[in-house]
Amino acid sequence: MQQVKAYGTENPSTPLHELTIERRELQPHDIEMEILFCGICHSDLHQVKADFGQYPAPIVPGHEILGRITAVGNHVKNFKVGDLAGIGCIVDSCDHCEYCNEGIEQFCEEGVTFSFNSPDKVSGGHTFGGFSKTYVCNERYVLNMPAFENLAAAAPLLCAGITVYSPLKHWGAGPGKKVGVLGIGGLGHVAIKIAKAMGAEVVVFTTSESKVEDAKRLGADFAVLSSDADAMAAYTNKLHFIIDTVSAKHDVNTYLGLLRHDGTVVLVGLPPQPLEIGAFNVVMGRKSFAGSNIGGIAETQEMLDFCFEHNITAESEIIDIQDVNTAFERLDKGDVKYRFVIDMASLAS
Numbered sequence: 632m633q634q635v636k637a638y639g640t641e642n643p644s645t646p647l648h649e650l651t652i653e654r655r656e657l658q659p660h661d662i663e664m665e666i667l668f669c670g671i672c673h674s675d676l677h678q679v680k681a682d683f684g685q686y687p688a689p690i691v692p693g694h695e696i697l698g699r700i701t702a703v704g705n706h707v708k709n710f711k712v713g714d715l716a717g718i719g720c721i722v723d724s725c726d727h728c729e730y731c732n733e734g735i736e737q738f739c740e741e742g743v744t745f746s747f748n749s750p751d752k753v754s755g756g757h758t759f760g761g762f763s764k765t766y767v768c769n770e771r772y773v774l775n776m777p778a779f780e781n782l783a784a785a786a787p788l789l790c791a792g793i794t795v796y797s798p799l800k801h802w803g804a805g806p807g808k809k810v811g812v813l814g815i816g817g818l819g820h821v822a823i824k825i826a827k828a829m830g831a832e833v834v835v836f837t838t839s840e841s842k843v844e845d846a847k848r849l850g851a852d853f854a855v856l857s858s859d860a861d862a863m864a865a866y867t868n869k870l871h872f873i874i875d876t877v878s879a880k881h882d883v884n885t886y887l888g889l890l891r892h893d894g895t896v897v898l899v900g901l902p903p904q905p906l907e908i909g910a911f912n913v914v915m916g917r918k919s920f921a922g923s924n925i926g927g928i929a930e931t932q933e934m935l936d937f938c939f940e941h942n943i944t945a946e947s948e949i950i951d952i953q954d955v956n957t958a959f960e961r962l963d964k965g966d967v968k969y970r971f972v973i974d975m976a977s978l979a980s
């Protein structure tokens with residue numbers, strides 16, 4: 632085992648602080664990367680706050696991990712020392728069930744291993760995320776990072792990007808489709824860019840007045856302040872599909888009402904509390920309320936290549952690791968446009 636510097640915490644009431652974790656020695660199929668940038672997703676915040684339940688200590692968040700390969704195991708085929716690479720949410724799976732064979736490892740029958748706070752089937756204990764100097768991972772779960780001009784701004788694609796790309800593709804965002812994006816945060820702002828690049832017409836719904844104009848700058852065709860009842864009513868029965876990225880409890884019935892017949896509201900946000908759905912809001916118009924969880928490894932690579940081709944990255948505010956607690960507080964208040972990214976070089980200083 633190697634001792635590695637990281638940032639994490641033991642419980643929700645203790646701020647994140649520097650600590651030491653252990654990374655496994657390289658296995659034949661493993662790569663080791665030095666982490667250059669790591670995005671901060673609202674899922675990191677949910678987990679640190681124990682929104683989804685208590686966790687084994689310590690927790691080291693971070694699952695939008697971009698770095699440079701520093702070592703490769705004997706059997707590694709696709710990477711060499713010096714390559715840029717990415718690690719997203721998935722770092723292990725059984726690799727032989729129906730789902731893994733189909734490339735949807737996130738639904739692995741034996742349980743997928745997430746990049747942090749997940750039982751570690753190789754080393755025991757649980758996994759530690761990207762708020763750290765290095766990561767060690769089987770190359771099967773490592774992404775080739777295209778040569779984005781702004782590498783820091785590309786890191787968030789590894790979770791935010793794939794989480795919206797996968798449902799946009801699955802539900803057929805494209806020419807002739809009117810797609811709604813609910814919530815303009817880390818996921819939502821990338822969803823606007825990707826849905827536009829796919830050729831859809833994009834309507835954004837936000838609770839923040841300051842984001843209405845910004846949504847158009849990001850590429851949305853129309854932006855609606857959700858507290859404006861008249862503006863909302865104008866979209867009744869108009870949209871084919873809505874991607875819901877809201878992180879807190881909210882009324883999804885309003886948005887079911889904006890769908891055309893056979894339309895779908897796809898939830899990717901993870902409000903910790905259950906949401907209620909009125910029967911008539913789905914029965915009338917044969918509407919669906921669905922969910923989607925990140926995306927598989929092959930689709931994540933496809934998304935990275937798509938974003939590179941279409942010049943899509945996240946609008947990022949770069950911070951030092953020492954400012955991570957302030958960043959979490961600001962993310963909690965919705966005070967970020969639109970993704971914090973940690974410059975991991977700051978961990979050395």
Ligand code: NAP
Nearest residue numbers: 673674814815816817818837838839878879900901924925
């Ligand atoms: P974020 O940057 O905090 O964005 C969430 C946005 O939701 C906010 O910017 C805000 O947008 C809106 N919002 C927040 N509270 C609201 C409320 N009470 N009512 C209405 N709107 C509200 O978070 P993120 O990183 O994009 O993540 C969004 C959610 O997706 C989180 O729950 C996260 O855990 C989850 N997630 C899921 C997956 C998956 O695979 N399913 C992957 C990654 C993240 P406006 O200001 O525009 O209203």
Ligand code: ZN
Nearest residue numbers: 672674790791
């Ligand atoms: Zn995430």
